[in-house]
Amino acid sequence: MKYKRILLKLSGEALMGNRQYGIDNDRLKAYAAEIKKVVDMGCEVAIVIGGGNIFRGLAGAAKGMDRVQGDYMGMLATVINGMALQGALEDAGIHTRLQSAIEMDKVAEPFIKRKATRHLEKGRVVIFGAGTGNPYFTTDTAATLRAIEIGADVILKGTRVDGIYDSDPEKNADAVKFNSLTFDEVYAKDLKVMDMTAFTLSHENKLPIIVFDMNREGNLKRVVEGEKVGTLVGL
DSSP states (O other), X not given: OXXXXXXEEEOGGGGGTTSSSSOXXXXXXXXXXXXXXXXXXXXXXXXXXXXXXXXXXXXHHHTTOOHHHHXXXXXXXXXXXXXXXXXXXXXXXXXXXXXXXSOOTTTOEEOOHHHHHHHXXXXXXXXXXXXXXXXXXXXXXXXXXXXXXXXXXXXXXXXXXXXXXXXXXXXXXXXXXESEEEHHHHHHHTOOSSOHHHHHHHHHTTOOEEXXXXXXXXXXXXXXXXXXXXXXXXX
């Protein structure tokens, strides 16, 4: 393994599969199977999931909803997704813990750094829900923050495209893929890897980011083993 401890960032939309809304159970099972492959190798896995398949605070604010209220609703959506993934992982035989930045002791532990680290050391997958617990911050920022706190080796951003392109490959057939980039090149080219707060946090803490296609079978294992999959952003 090239990476012993990883933070896997998944979007809420990734859980929709081919649906327009909600959670696709088949996609959950597929992700659980991919995560199990690296857990069985001895990789320590932490996960942050977005909530965009259920509710996105920014979208609510655009329609007149109070932004703070909307963001808290989005945080709750990430906990729902976290519980769904936790169930799929447990069904696959993986021990898990769900930790929430907002206290809700009937369904999740509160986020405590030392507890999270200890769970990882014991081979449990730790899912972080409710973002940072604060409005105005995205789950990208939550993923970067948690990755730094637990001492992750890398942030793996699982998407439905196979890396970072100079334009949207789903809209532009001539889009050019980058195999690797420095943080400074991402700034210079104005590429949308993560939101700026998350990206700057990663840069300042020298934490590499790999953007890859999570929907391709075996890709997560290949990344953990050090194969050149997706796009690596580093110093």
